[in-house]
Structures are given as C-alpha cells and as structure tokens.
Amino acid sequence: MKKIAFALGLALIVTTPALAQDKGIDAATLEKYTKAMWPKTPEGWESRIAYDDTMKICSETRNQPSDADFAKIKAREAATVKFPADGNVMGDYKSGLKIANNGRGGTFTDKPMTNGANCYACHQLDLQEVSYGTLGPSLHLYGKNRGFKPEEAKAAYAKIYNSMGTAPCTNMPRFGYHGFLTEQQMKDLTAMLFDPNSPVNK
Numbered sequence: 001m002k003k004i005a006f007a008l009g010l011a012l013i014v015t016t017p018a019l020a021q022d023k024g025i026d027a028a029t030l031e032k033y034t035k036a037m038w039p040k041t042p043e044g045w046e047s048r049i050a051y052d053d054t055m056k057i058c059s060e061t062r063n064q065p066s067d068a069d070f071a072k073i074k075a076r077e078a079a080t081v082k083f084p085a086d087g088n089v090m091g092d093y094k095s096g097l098k099i100a101n102n103g104r105g106g107t108f109t110d111k112p113m114t115n116g117a118n119c120y121a122c123h124q125l126d127l128q129e130v131s132y133g134t135l136g137p138s139l140h141l142y143g144k145n146r147g148f149k150p151e152e153a154k155a156a157y158a159k160i161y162n163s164m165g166t167a168p169c170t171n172m173p174r175f176g177y178h179g180f181l182t183e184q185q186m187k188d189l190t191a192m193l194f195d196p197n198s199p200v201n202k
C-alpha cells in the first residue's frame with residue numbers, strides 16, 4: 001500500500017501541471033492553490049515545490065523536450081553527480097535491498113537515512129519480491145548482465161544520484177540531487193545491483 005501511495009504521489013507531482021493546462025488553469029492560480037494546501041509547514045518548504053530549470057522544461061513540454069533541451073538537461077544533470085570521495089561506489093547489498101523495499105520518507109520531518117528509496121514501486125529487482133511496479137524496466141540480473149564491471153557500477157550509482165543525467169524528463173526520481181538519500185544509502189543500492197551475491201543477480 002505504501003508503495004502505491006508513493007507512486008501515486010510522484011505521479012501527481014509529475015502530471016498536475018499538465019492536467020491544469022487541460023482545464024485552462026493558469027500557472028499563478030495553480031501555485032497559489034498549491035501553497036494554500038499546506039498552511040503549517042516549516043520554513044523554507046516552498047523550495048520543495050519550486051521547479052528547477054530542468055523540471056520547468058519537462059513540465060512545459062510534457063516530458064518531451066526538444067533535442068537541444070534534451071542535450072542541455074543531460075549535461076547539466078550529469079554534472080551534479082557527486083561520487084564518494086574514495087571512488088568506491090559499492091556498499092552493503094543486504095542493506096540496499098531493505099532501502100529499495102522501504103516506501104516511507106519524504107515528509108517534512110523525515111531526514112535522509114530514514115527515507116526509503118522505493119525502487120520496487122517501479123522496478124522488478126529480485127524474484128523473491130512478488131510486489132513491484134512496471135513503470136521502469138526490470139532490474140533483475142542487472143549487475144550480472146553487465147559483467148559486474150566497476151565502470152557499470154559507477155554508472156548505476158550516477159543513475160541513482162541523478163536519473164536525468166542519462167534520461168532527461170524520466171519519471172525516476174533524482175535521489176542524490178535532492179538529498180533524499182545519503183551517500184551510504186546510494187552505495188548500498190549500487191551493491192544491491194552489482195554484488196554477485198545479491199538476490200538481484202540470482
């Protein structure tokens with residue numbers, strides 16, 4: 001249920017402006033209405049609903065940016081990725097599996113480290129988990145199919161950090177860019193995909 005709620009929340013964030021456009025509601029009215037929805041929120045919360053340059057283009061073009069914007073977004077988002085200082089992107093796959101299957105987090109009082117990544121809401125991962133979404137491709141055997149190559153693991157870390165660095169206007173969240181997950185959590189998730197012992201690769 002939590003997974004469904006999370007996926008729905010994301011879908012709402014992504015699709016609301018487009019729906020509003022269909023009904024002829026202008027952006028200023030929408031913003032005013034959105035802000036009125038949370039009267040008792042902590043200071044600085046407005047930045048959470050403000051579009052950055054990338055989301056603005058994705059929203060305005062309904063996730064179909066022009067070729068020029070696609071290239072611009074890709075370069076800009078890829079440049080935000082911060083790799084671990086020691087270059088090691090592999091954490092603990094067992095912890096990664098727990099984080100991937102945790103759908104809580106993202107409320108105003110949640111801190112990174114208590115946030116879950118909810119990867120299963122959109123991806124199949126290991127075959128033991130029967131409940132998963134199909135918005136994203138199956139990631140079963142992800143590391144194995146890539147020969148467990150360190151540069152592929154690094155690319156997966158970057159994907160988790162900022163999904164738009166490879167796929168502008170994707171539905172996949174930008175977990176590291178938004179500070180939603182910690183470096184350790186993203187390393188654990190990378191290990192979940194690339195450790196040969198991980199059930200994802202069985």
Ligand code: HEC
Pocket residue numbers: 007010100117118119120121122123135136137139156159160163166167170171172173175189
């Ligand atoms: C809201 C849905 C959603 C969530 C949550 C999500 N993803 Fe994705 N993911 C996608 C979609 C859609 C794609 C395909 C488009 C793209 O590449 O971004 C994708 C692509 C990927 C890819 C690239 C697959 C390839 O073809 O090489 C990886 C790796 C990945 N996701 C890992 C993860 C991990 C790990 C998590 C959890 C930390 C996660 N995703 C959470 C939607 C999601």
